[in-house]
Amino acid sequence: MLRATDIRVRIGGKPILQGVDFRAESGQVTAIVGPNGSGKSTLLKAITGEVDSTGGLEINGADIRRRKPWELAAIRGVLPQAAVLSFPFQVGEVVRMGLRAGISASRSRLPEMALAAVGLEGYAGRLYQELSGGEQQRAQLARVLCQVWEPLVDGQPRWLLLDEPVASLDIGHQLVVMQLLRRYAEGGGGVVAVMHDLNLSAMFADRMTVMARGRVTASGAPGEVMTDAVLSATYGCELRVNAAPAGQSFLLPHMAVAP
Amino acid sequence: MAATEQIALALPDRRSRARRAHLVLGGGLALACLLSLAVGASGTSLWGALEKLATGVPLTAAEQTVLWTIRMPRMLLAICVGAGLAVSGAVLQGLFRNPLADPGIVGVSAGAGLGAISAIVLGAALPAVLSGPWLLPLAAFLGAWGATGLLYAVATRRGRTSVATMLLAGIALTAMAGAMSGGLIYMADDAQLRDVTFWQLGSLAGATWAKLAVAAPVTLAALLLAVTLGRGLNGLALGEAAAGHMGLPVQRIKALAILAAAAATGAAVAVSGGIAFVGIVVPHLLRLATGPDHEPLLPNAALLGASLLLVADVISRVIVAPAELPIGIVTAILGAPVFLWILLRRRGLVDL
Ligand SMILES: Nc1ncnc2c1ncn2[C@@H]1O[C@H](COP(=O)(O)OP(=O)(O)OP(=O)(O)O)[C@@H](O)[C@H]1O
Numbered sequence: 182m183l184r185a186t187d188i189r190v191r192i193g194g195k196p197i198l199q200g201v202d203f204r205a206e207s208g209q210v211t212a213i214v215g216p217n218g219s220g221k222s223t224l225l226k227a228i229t230g231e232v233d234s235t236g237g238l239e240i241n242g243a244d245i246r247r248r249k250p251w252e253l254a255a256i257r258g259v260l261p262q263a264a265v266l267s268f269p270f271q272v273g274e275v276v277r278m279g280l281r282a283g284i285s286a287s288r289s290r291l292p293e294m295a296l297a298a299v300g301l302e303g304y305a306g307r308l309y310q311e312l313s314g315g316e317q318q319r320a321q322l323a324r325v326l327c328q329v330w331e332p333l334v335d336g337q338p339r340w341l342l343l344d345e346p347v348a349s350l351d352i353g354h355q356l357v358v359m360q361l362l363r364r365y366a367e368g369g370g371g372v373v374a375v376m377h378d379l380n381l382s383a384m385f386a387d388r389m390t391v392m393a394r395g396r397v398t399a400s401g402a403p404g405e406v407m408t409d410a411v412l413s414a415t416y417g418c419e420l421r422v423n424a425a426p427a428g429q430s431f432l433l434p435h436m437a438v439a440p
Numbered sequence: 441m442a443a444t445e446q447i448a449l450a451l452p453d454r455r456s457r458a459r460r461a462h463l464v465l466g467g468g469l470a471l472a473c474l475l476s477l478a479v480g481a482s483g484t485s486l487w488g489a490l491e492k493l494a495t496g497v498p499l500t501a502a503e504q505t506v507l508w509t510i511r512m513p514r515m516l517l518a519i520c521v522g523a524g525l526a527v528s529g530a531v532l533q534g535l536f537r538n539p540l541a542d543p544g545i546v547g548v549s550a551g552a553g554l555g556a557i558s559a560i561v562l563g564a565a566l567p568a569v570l571s572g573p574w575l576l577p578l579a580a581f582l583g584a585w586g587a588t589g590l591l592y593a594v595a596t597r598r599g600r601t602s603v604a605t606m607l608l609a610g611i612a613l614t615a616m617a618g619a620m621s622g623g624l625i626y627m628a629d630d631a632q633l634r635d636v637t638f639w640q641l642g643s644l645a646g647a648t649w650a651k652l653a654v655a656a657p658v659t660l661a662a663l664l665l666a667v668t669l670g671r672g673l674n675g676l677a678l679g680e681a682a683a684g685h686m687g688l689p690v691q692r693i694k695a696l697a698i699l700a701a702a703a704a705t706g707a708a709v710a711v712s713g714g715i716a717f718v719g720i721v722v723p724h725l726l727r728l729a730t731g732p733d734h735e736p737l738l739p740n741a742a743l744l745g746a747s748l749l750l751v752a753d754v755i756s757r758v759i760v761a762p763a764e765l766p767i768g769i770v771t772a773i774l775g776a777p778v779f780l781w782i783l784l785r786r787r788g789l790v791d792l
């Protein structure tokens with residue numbers, strides 16, 4: 182289990198997170214949604230230790246702040262919202278960096294498998310900087326996957342902490358990646374993904390946490406969270422949730438026409 | 441499709457090519473060493489001397505002096521300085537995630553120079569126990585270390601270094617160190633002035649075994665430290681945050697990188713007065729040939745940097761013989777165009 186309790190983050194004196202409680206179970210996909218600037222990335226950074234925070238942070242029952250970087254690297258991979266890379270590395274070289282960070286370093290075929298998993302087979306020899314934005318994002322995801330490939334190690338779940346993993350992907354690759362995350366969770370691992378697409382979140386997540394202005398405003402199963410009242414209040418515009426025949430919630434964009 | 445397959449097959453090539461380069465560059469360095477021992481203003485022949493050694497004929501005193509007291513320490517010093525500057529360049533570039541970082545350009549050499557001049561001018565005021573052959577290189581190292589740390593603090597924000605800030609901060613650092621050096625020179629007495637001028641002229645001409653005894657251990661230690669940083673510098677290419685997420689001890693890597701670069705530059709500047717562009721040309725050529733992976737890049741940079749400086753030194757000795765051209769001129773003529781070329785190629789991609 183991943184648990185954050187009463188997380189507070191201040192940056193330059195400005196309160197960014199104001200007492201956030203968040204939990205995610207292994208074996209599940211947990212989506213974090215909310216408007217721009219609501220603190221989703223900051224929450225993820227607090228969990229990974231990238232920004233300083235107060236409050237409790239636990240992963241698999243251990244205090245995150247007491248773990249060494251390499252111990253954490255063995256149990257969780259992190260995909261940042263905006264990935265950068267200097268120097269003309271090849272895609273395969275980038276992915277292999279993830280391999281060496283994890284504990285599966287001996288599995289030399291893993292980079293190829295990870296690239297194939299995100300739909301980039303045959304890209305290992307391409308220059309990363311010459312890929313399109315969506316391809317770069319998938320290459321970075323492959324690197325993270327390589328780091329924590331097996332969802333369970335010695336009965337301990339491993340974690341994927343992903344900041345907008347499908348933000349710039351086309352719909353086909355969005356489905357490829359979301360299915361991959363589902364399989365990871367079904368294999369016993371934990372997945373936490375910051376998402377903007379509410380429909381994809383409703384389709385693939387077991388739990389959703391909604392954030393607004395540095396606080397959690399709702400969390401629970403997609404069906405509980407995806408309500409007109411919650412979403413309209415969170416996003417500050419009128420939203421109407423529909424139900425598909427199979428019971429799944431979905432949202433069609435519509436513009437309120439002034440009477 | 442065929443094209444991607446071909447490229448995919450080329451992947452392991454880049455790694456094995458980088459490893460093959462160890463051998464090629466090692467061979468090149470051996471040749472450059474021979475060249476450096478064989479060429480010189482006096483007509484002493486290396487081959488003649490080797491033949492005598494092989495057949496047991498004793499060497500003449502002149503041969504011994506030229507080969508053993510002049511050319512040999514000069515060759516070894518060139519290796520130290522060349523390897524040190526090239527590796528220092530590669531480490532700084534990895535640290536700043538920027539192929540334009542060079543100890544001579546971003547002010548690290550100027551910091552080392554300030555340290556060296558301080559040692560010459562202020563060293564006399566120190567108690568005798570503190571002044572010795574170590575004082576100058578130590579001061580040069582401290583100057584280089586301070587300059588690198590300051591540069592990093594100024595030019596890097598949240599793990600990203602702006603090219604413009606780095607180069608401008610380098611100019612400011614160089615100017616500041618220059619002004620302080622000027623102040624010290626103004627204070628210096630005649631004997632110190634002569635020492636400063638002699639040191640500033642630098643070049644490898646004054647190579648002695650004594651100088652080597654000071655420079656070699658520091659350079660060697662810095663090189664050994666630097667080659668352990670390969671994986672860490674690769675990680676930094678993904679940004680400090682991602683490197684940390686991959687389990688790399690980012691703060692330690694940065695501190696060690698600054699230490700290694702400062703020690704290598706400090707030692708080189710202490711004995712040679714600062715030679716620019718080696719640190720930029722060598723890693724750049726290697727990245728073009730075998731890719732940016734720092735693990736093979738760092739040892740390769742040491743080998744190629746040493747060879748390059750040996751060849752530049754030979755050129756500086758023969759081109760206006762029997763006089764000598766300062767070696768800094770040779771490396772600048774070779775290196776400055778490469779620097780401009782990198783700058784021009786990047787201009788379209790990255791707004792400074
Ligand atoms: N380094 C920083 N310095 C100052 N303010 C910051 C910093 N990082 C984040 N913030 C502020 O914190 C708030 C939350 O930012 P955060 O990046 O967590 O938003 P987000 O929910 O991830 O938004 P998005 O959907 O746009 O990615 C924003 O108001 C932002 O301006």
Ligand SMILES: [Mg+2]
Nearest residue numbers: 221222223262
């Ligand atoms: Mg964000």
